[in-house]
Amino acid sequence: xxxxxxxxxxxxxxxxxxxxxxxxxxxxxxxxxxxxxxxxxxxxxxxxxxxxxxxxxxxxxxxxxxxxxxxxxxxxxxxxxxxxxxxxxxxxxxxxxxxxxxxxxxx
Amino acid sequence: xxxxxxxxxxxxxxxxxxxxxxxxxxxxxxxxxxxxxxxxxxxxxxxxxxxxxxxxxxxxxxxxxxxxxxxxxxxxxxxxxxxxxxxxxxxxxxxxxxxxxxxxxxxxxxxxxxxxxx
Numbered sequence: 503x504x505x506x507x508x509x510x511x512x513x514x515x516x517x518x519x520x521x522x523x524x525x526x527x528x529x530x531x532x533x534x535x536x537x538x539x540x541x542x543x544x545x546x547x548x549x550x551x552x553x554x555x556x557x558x559x560x561x562x563x564x565x566x567x568x569x570x571x572x573x574x575x576x577x578x579x580x581x582x583x584x585x586x587x588x589x590x591x592x593x594x595x596x597x598x599x600x601x602x603x604x605x606x607x608x609x
Numbered sequence: 610x611x612x613x614x615x616x617x618x619x620x621x622x623x624x625x626x627x628x629x630x631x632x633x634x635x636x637x638x639x640x641x642x643x644x645x646x647x648x649x650x651x652x653x654x655x656x657x658x659x660x661x662x663x664x665x666x667x668x669x670x671x672x673x674x675x676x677x678x679x680x681x682x683x684x685x686x687x688x689x690x691x692x693x694x695x696x697x698x699x700x701x702x703x704x705x706x707x708x709x710x711x712x713x714x715x716x717x718x719x720x721x722x723x724x725x726x727x
Contacts, residue, residue: 503671512622514655534712535712536712536713536714538654540654540712545704545717545718545719545720546717547717548713548715550679550712551711551712551713551715552711552712552713555612555711557713557715589653589654589658591654591714593712595669596668597656597661597669597670597671598659598668599656600653600655600656601653602652602653603653603654
């Protein structure tokens with residue numbers, strides 16, 4: 503199975519900051535990667551798909567980049583509602599796998 | 610709008626079975642692949658299984674292969690997850706999820722809690 507390793511596992515930042523979360527795949531997955539945001543007690547919501555495409559209705563503060571094994575999620579100008587846990591997920595091969603998550607907290 | 614409503618969760622003893630259902634509405638259910646994703650308390654997301662739009666293709670995580678079976682009834686707009694020989698590691702919230710083209714899980718149910726305990 504393809505392993506996805508996210509870093510950091512947790513992150514403290516302030517409103518207005520720019521943050522970057524990375525996701526590294528154990529083997530190449532082309533662009534078959536999505537990013538999700540999850541808030542406590544809620545199901546996840548897709549932010550980015552196909553590595554770089556912004557899901558409809560999602561703020562343009564969020565952007566994704568990468569191809570192959572290294573991917574990033576960038577949030578520009580953090581807003582209070584952005585403090586949550588973020589997961590990457592690969593669709594390149596079965597079994598589908600998620601990263602372990604990155605918890606973004608308010609500093 | 611898209612709605613996915615899970616049911617059938619609860620407390621079950623180790624070694625027993627349970628079946629989850631997911632009622633879909635607001636979209637053409639028979640056109641979409643569907644997944645189950647679970648989340649143990651305080652833990653991350655774990656993909657469980659996928660079924661193709663027509664039910665002909667199914668994939669499973671190694672952790673549930675041979676114990677869980679995914680199925681669907683497109684005439685009833687319903688997705689199922691039959692779980693057998695449950696253990697403590699299966700305790701989790703189970704989400705029913707729709708897959709859209711572009712490699713994304715774009716619609717999630719609110720989840721059904723399965724608790725395996727004696």
